[in-house]
Amino acid sequence: MMAPERSRPMSAKAIVLLLLVAAGVWSAVALDLDPRRLWPGREGWLLAAGFFGHAFRPALTHEGVDIPAGATPLLLGALAAAVRTVAFAAAAMLPSLVVGLLLGFGGSTAWWAADRDRGQAGRVSAGVRFRATFGPGVSTVCRLAAALLRSVHELLWAVLFLAAFGITPLAAVIAIALPYAGTLAKVFAELIDEAPRPAAGALREAGAGPVAVFLFGLLPRAMPDMTAYAIYRFECALRAAAVLGFFGFPTLGYHIAASFENLYYGEVWTYLYVLVALVVAVEWWSVQVRRRLVA
């Protein structure tokens, strides 16, 4: 019996996997990633043992010898830094949500696609004609604006603002808000476009305007996923706010850097665990909200 022919063309997925492997090899060569360097020397081991050993005994009071008499207790200081981290992240969410919703709705096809199809039917109102004509252009502009905003990382926006205006807390908040607005806009646009449209179509047929169609036809269907994503972004904003501490803002990162440079590893782990607790709390909240919204 003849063997079955085996000259199947390679599947697209196999090509993607092969390219991934090739990219990995290229990156290892380009960066000179020698696995042997992962094995730290004796000094590295001592340092690693000292640092990771403290993971199981985080500091409860300040480490070091001469602590000034009036110093804030460590845990109270960590709590205050956590509150400031939340404040930076929450403050950044307001402008990014507003801009993200505007750009996200503008960038979706939901508010003009139906009008464009109807525009060819002859006599239509000025509004329909307007949306059919300018809709595609406006949504392209919105998508481009969102892509530009999120192509620069929040820390780089912070560096830019530092150079352009000088250091202010407001600049840090805006630095987080800009790329997050871009990311929210992209995801919101996708979610709005993926939401089922029959309800929106019915509203439109009944004569509702585009704002009403969006608010009562589209938004309710896309809302659960949009809420869940916004909470996830808040979780990311918490991490970003913490990292801004490395640039001198009074969030958790400031204390992590200071304690690490003083070799107070127990304190570092205290602050790290506070950050972990914040993120875990937000994640728990997100799961609870989602469960109730989807049900």
Added chain:
Amino acid sequence: MSDAQRTIDRLYAERPRSRFLALSAWLATAVVLASWLGGGFLREPAWNSHRAANLQRFLGEIVPYPLQGRDWNWAEAAAWFGDLWRDHLGQATAATLAISVAAILLAGVLAVLLAPWAARNFARPDPFLPEPRPVGRGRRGLWTAVVVVTRAVLILLRSLPGYVWAFLLLGLFGPTAWPLVLALALHNAGVLGKLTADMVENLEGPTLSSLRGLGAHRTQIAVAGMAPLSLNRFLLYLFCRWETCVRQATVLGMLSLVSLGFWIQDARARNHYDEMVLAMACGALLVVVGDLVSAVAREVVRRS
């Protein structure tokens, strides 16, 4: 009152309500308002003559150096860019890309190794098919512990931002590319591991239970059942996370050598804002190209 109005009222009264959601919405609003009012962000004036002068100076200094105070000249701007590109920007852009690629692949490998042990339908005495006789409490407890510990490790990995990981690892490894690659890989292994574990928990049962019914052991189920069933979604997640890796790879360089971030930091320290903005633009371009490549790759995977 008309019938229609009565129906509307009844539907309104019967609408699904959740005290938790209402409370969540109020809490979120309160936290945002309190942050704006009590966070001190509005204490300093956002705009004054000092800041205006600062901005004007900055805008003057981001013009390419040879052209500062002169008319714009494309040829000279191109020459300025070409020199910097050949000198270090080209190499740094390539290194940034390489960091993101190495990191996401390492993260993917780590996630694949960790995720099964975090999936409650796999990490149990009787994966995918209940055993005919009851399983001992000890064995069941042991597997529950495996899930709890793995999930805790994943949470720890993903709660700490890549920047913090890089900062800590640089102290341990010294300035090579490894700390940056590892930092991104660890954070993203936490994210990918969680997503993959949740995906495995949602895998459809029949294929996997019949494998076990035929006598396949755990590794065989994982390789022959779970892997092919979850490969597509896993690749989609991988490319999504790679997009964030490209963004972060630029930034992490600010902590050490290699990536574009190093040159951003370097130019900033020397007050060469023209070079700083150019390095940022290279990073932004890399991000845009990366997003495009990722979108194409995800489309290919989705169609296959």
